[in-house]
Amino acid sequence: MNTSPDASRPRPVMADVARHAGVALGTVSNVLNNPQIVAQETRERVLNAIDELGFVRNNAARSLVTGRADTVGFVVVDVGNSFFVDMARGVEEELDAHNIRLLLANSDVNLAKQDSYISVFEEAKVAGILLAPLDAPLDAARAARHRGMPVVHVNWPGDDDACGVVVDEELGGYLATRHLLDQGLRRLAFAGGPFSLSAIAQRHIGAQRAVAEVADAHLETIETHSITVRGGYALGEMLSSRPVGERPEGLFAAADALAAGAIQTMQLAGMHVPSDIAVVGYDNNHFAQDSSIPITSVGQPGHEMGRTAAQVLYEEIADPADHTHRTITMTPTLFTRASSAVV
Missing domain, CATH: 3.40.50.2300 (Response regulator)
Incomplete structure (x- = not known):
């Protein structure tokens, strides 16, 4: 027997389920909302009726009655x-x-x-x-x-x-930059933007705080238009075009996508990561650990x-x-x- 719903027939409602199962309308409601108070045999009879009729509860209508879905x-x-x-x-x-x-x-x-x-x-x-x-x-x-x-x-x-x-975005920026400093690196760069984004601004503040703790460290700030992979390409091109002595030793990119794009472009230009420039990203995105060079990253829980x-x-x-x-x-x-x- 074909039990598939007939599109020409009206959709079954709870009253149809009650008639089909031979129970009261309240019993159907209890099966749907409080099944633990319904006897197993009755509950199964109602559930079978629901399956046979193709009944789908109307949560929108229910929320109008209860005031909350x-x-x-x-x-x-x-x-x-x-x-x-x-x-x-x-x-x-x-x-x-x-x-x-x-x-x-x-x-x-x-x-x-x-x-x-x-x-x-x-x-x-x-x-x-x-x-x-x-x-x-x-x-x-x-x-x-x-x-x-x-x-x-x-x-x-x-x-x-x-x-x-x-x-704590500021702490995240501090951790990323402190890690680069702990590697003995002193010429650092922070890249990200726009700084109108509060998270980027807070990460930058954290980076500045870490650098301020080390007397001979310097932090260059590079504001990017975005923190995407495409933005990273532009960042990598800019850094790799500089004379070797003018490049930062360590880069803290405010997002993993930005870091990944920069790494890809710098590698194409002949730079080596991390020996020429160490890179830290942010967000600990899934692709950060699967990149050709797995990216150190600050993870948010x-x-x-x-x-x-x-x-x-x-x-x-x-x-x-x-x-x-x-x-x-x-x-x-x-x-x-x-x-x-x-x-």
């Missing part, structure tokens, strides 16, 4: 960056423990898309929103919060009416950040009256690899 929306600035992928996995792992589903959206470094996804999630009546935002005004998120939607920032500090989970942000959001959803907004700061870690292993 069992879902959380997460707007990520760049799903192509493994840091944010790790973060999303941490969020999902924590939400799974509370039987909450995750809806993931990629703003693709576009403020209009970021704001539109916040609106979409708000209209869908999700239980709350996690936001890994662009470095830009958060007007849409603030408006959603003022309408009662819990919002937690990830990789961005909180404020008076929202929590945030961040990494993306998975832990995601889990923590989801925990904080769940606290606010479950008990908003007693919830206290706060910013949680996590510690970065330096992962040493061949790109800076000067001997």
Whole structure:
């Protein structure tokens, strides 16, 4: 017998499932929402009816009744960056423990898309929103919060009416630069940009602090238009075109993509990494350790950040009256690899 759904027939509703299974409508609701209180035989009869009819629960309608869906929306600035992928996995792992589903959206470094996804999630009546935002005004998120939607920032500090989970970016810049100094290198360069990005500016401050601790060290600052691989190509071309004595001995690139592009171009120009120039990146992206020369990098605990942000959001959803907004700061870690292993 063909049991595939007939597109010409209306979609089955809970009342159809109840009639087909020979149970009350409330029993179907309990099977869907509180299955542990339904006898196994009855539960199986209802589940079989659901399968046979092709019933799909309408969570949008359910959220209109309950005022809250069992879902959380997460707007990520760049799903192509493994840091944010790790973060999303941490969020999902924590939400799974509370039987909450995750809806993931990629703003693709576009403020209009970021704001539109916040609106979409708000209209869908999700239980709350996690936001890994662009470095830009958060007007849409603030408006959603003022309408009662819990919002937690990830990789961005909180404020008076929202929590945030961040990494100590200044410490990360310090660790990267201190590592180069500990290799005996003194002519260093920091590359990244634009400096209007708060994370880049904080990493630069950390690099300056490390250099200030060593009397004969010097830090050159190179502001790039972006922290992409393409930006790294331009950086590598600029450094390799200099006379040997005018090149830095160590390079701290504010992102792994920037470091990877620079390394590739410098190698093509005949420079050797790390003997001619040691390189440290940032983010500990997955490709950093798989490059032709594995890249030393400062890693941010993306998975832990995601889990923590989801925990904080769940606290606010479950008990908003007693919830206290706060910013949680996590510690970065330096992962040493061949790109800076000067001997």
